[in-house]
Amino acid sequence: MAEVGLSYLALAKVILHAAKYPHCCVNGFLIGHKAEKGRRVRIVDAVPLLHRWQVLTPMTELALIQVSTACSFDTNSKLQIVGYYQANEQLEDETIFLDNSRVAEAAIRSCLKEKLYRSLTDFDDHLENVSLDFWNTKLNEELEAVL
16 A cells, blocks of 8 residues: 655645535546655645536546646656546535644635635636636645645
């Protein structure tokens, strides 16, 4: 079994994606590094993908190609897609799997209080307006300041 580390930045973006579209199922890719023959995975970022079309394979494939290509150009950090996330639209599903849930909850609470989810752009938004940055560069800076 692999040891997995999750940055607050990645966690915050996943939760903000779900907060921005609470009425939809949302999904995205988890970006990170693998070490020690895949036994250690460090998730450093999340790329929000879709909030409308969960079964629209061509859009997911297009996003996969774009994200994989962008990661391959960054030869210094050796980032790659290391996972996938999905948050269902059902309000009753409150399951959270965190070892340090109090710290994470406090960090996320402050992100939600600041309404940072309004700044998040997913790949769906990018498909409608290609000028929108689904890498969320500006949001990353805001999250670094809050977290």
